[in-house]
Amino acid sequence: MKTLAEVFEHTLRDVYWAENALTKALPKVSKAVGNADLKAAFDAHLKETKGHIKTLDQVFKSIGKEASGEKCDAMEGLLKEADGLMAEAEGQALDVAMIGAAQAIEHYEIARYGTLREWAKQLGHDEAHGLLAAILDEEKAANSKLTSLAVDTVNPSGKRKS
Numbered sequence: 001m002k003t004l005a006e007v008f009e010h011t012l013r014d015v016y017w018a019e020n021a022l023t024k025a026l027p028k029v030s031k032a033v034g035n036a037d038l039k040a041a042f043d044a045h046l047k048e049t050k051g052h053i054k055t056l057d058q059v060f061k062s063i064g065k066e067a068s069g070e071k072c073d074a075m076e077g078l079l080k081e082a083d084g085l086m087a088e089a090e091g092q093a094l095d096v097a098m099i100g101a102a103q104a105i106e107h108y109e110i111a112r113y114g115t116l117r118e119w120a121k122q123l124g125h126d127e128a129h130g131l132l133a134a135i136l137d138e139e140k141a142a143n144s145k146l147t148s149l150a151v152d153t154v155n156p157s158g159k160r161k162s
Contacts, residue, residue, distance in 0.1 A: 016069040021075055028086070049158055
């Protein structure tokens with residue numbers, strides 16, 4: 001890669017793969033957790049993630065490229081870590097661990113979408129900029145929801161609602 005446009009397209013393919021991988025992982029996480037509110041949050045985020053893939057399809061189209069994924073080593077590692085936690089933890093510890101793992105994923109996505117949004121702006125891809133900004137806002141909201149669930153409900157000092 002030698003240009004910003006090439007890095008932008010590579011990173012788009014990377015995040016496209018990541019979102020698709022996440023759609024396979026979220027149902028397992030939802031099934032594993034015990035807290036009903038947390039389960040609902042993971043189910044809702046699965047729907048959002050499927051929407052992000054559709055929005056990324058629009059981003060690719062807006063820049064005249066075919067939507068395709070390229071293996072994302074970072075997401076693969078984050079999902080592998082979550083799988084390990086699911087295998088080791090149980091009960092409330094599992095719920096707490098899954099919030100932590102999910103927030104690591106959200107923070108990765110926030111970083112990626114924030115970067116992509118700004119690169120789109122620099123490249124003059126106005127439609128892509130707006131679409132990526134919308135995904136970024138949803139990722140930030142998902143992270144906030146996870147924080148609220150942790151603080152108010154799931155963490156040991158929270159008001160347990162299982």
